[in-house]
Amino acid sequence: MTIERLTLVIAAHNEALALPLLQPRLRAVLDGLEGVEGRIVYVDDGSTDATWQVMQELASADSCVGVLRLSRNFGKEAALTAGLDFVDTGAVMILDADGQDPPELIPEFVALWRQGYDNVYGTRQVRDGESWLKRSTASAFYRVIGRLSRIPIPADTGDFRLLSPRALQALGQLRERHRFMKGLFGWVGFRRVALPYHRHARMVGDSKFGLWKLWNFALEGITSFSTVPLRAATYLGMATAGVAFLFGGWVVLKAALYGDRVAGYPTMMAVILFLGGVQLIALGLIGEYLGRLYEESKQRPLYVVDTWHAPFVADSGVHHIGGEQRDDHGTTAVGRQVP
Structure with missing residues (x-):
């Protein structure tokens, strides 16, 4: 029987x-998978609690557990990218650290992978433990970005998914700084299929994503995978200019024919404030995209590694990812661009 390798990647911030x-x-799920050599990689995204100590204890108790510590908090998308970069062979399964994505479904993901699918993603049918506001705003976001983006981004779908080796390799070539992983998963293409599931409430603790973070995350996703807002600003400016031209012509014609006085201060202020608001919105949209170009031009690494302890691998203790060599003794490395 051919042995397939599957690595579970879990990025965590303050999840001790x-x-x-x-x-x-x-561990129970991996032990029950036939023909699969399972590994687990935990990524500590600059936690300020005892998350790193807990990860080290888990690695000490299980040789199949690898732990990766970033030098500071780089955000979930960068931490997830770091974990994926350190998977050298086989397929990868991505889960959240809070237990909302049930690992008991992993065998179903593996079964679909064995049928030839490269991107098996979990689609949430039920979301326990979340407020009505969070559920409704999340649903609205996925519908909006699904219409704005030309890249297929499935609705109600997070990072809970399995990627085949070739999908993982293709994803590793995308090194943009502003990362919206849900869009990047769709960009690489290949065969994909949804697996509906019931998303549970957190096992313990509170969510690290408040409404403000979710709002910024939504802006990141829209501006990373769509230029429709810029086009909409152009159309809005053209429409506003057309209405202003027609209104101005009507005011002049009315005054010339009927001698009516031109509207005074209130009307003038309303028009000025309206046009000024439209201009500021357009400038704000341009600034969002320009700021992303500015960040990309710096070519900074996606993340910086503090410590890396690889899971036990029988054939090698050295991993080569992105043209760099990393050993199992905490060598500092960076997420630089793949040549």
Whole structure:
């Protein structure tokens, strides 16, 4: 029987209470998979609690657990990218650290992968433990970006997915700084299929994503995968100019024919404020895209690694990712661009 390798990647920030509850579930699932050599990679995204100590304890107790610590908090998208970069062979399964994505469904993901699918993604049918406001805004966001983007971004779908080796390799070539992983997963293409599931509430603790972070995340996704807002600003400016021209012509014609006095201060202020608001909105949209170009032009690394302890691999203790060599003793490395 051919042995396939599957690595579970879990990025965590201040999840010291959740990881000890999640690890036994992951271990039980991997032990029950036939023909699969399972590995687990935890990524500490600059946690300020005991998350790193917990990860080290889990790695000490299980040789199949690898731990990666970033030098500071780079954000979930960068931390997830770091974990994927350190998977050298086989397929990868992405889960959240809070236990909302049930690891018990991993065998179903693997079964679809074995049928030839490269991107098996979980689609949420039910979202427990979330407020009505969060559910409704999330649903609205996925509908909006689905219409604005030419890249297929499935609705109600997060990072809970399995990527085949070739999909993982293609994803590793995308090194943009402003990363919206849900869009990048769709950009690489290949065969994909949805797996509907019931998303549970967090096992312990509170969500790290408040409404403000979710709003910024939505802006990141829209501006990363669509230029429709810029085009809409152009159309809005043209429409406003047309209405202003017609209104101005009507005012002049009315005054010339009927001798009516031109509207005074209130009308003038209303028009000025309206046009000024339209201009500021357009400038703000341009600034969002220009700011992203500015960040990309710096060519800074996506992340910086503090410590890396690889899971036990029988054939090698050295990993080559993105043209760099990383050993198992905490060598500092960076997420630089792949040549």
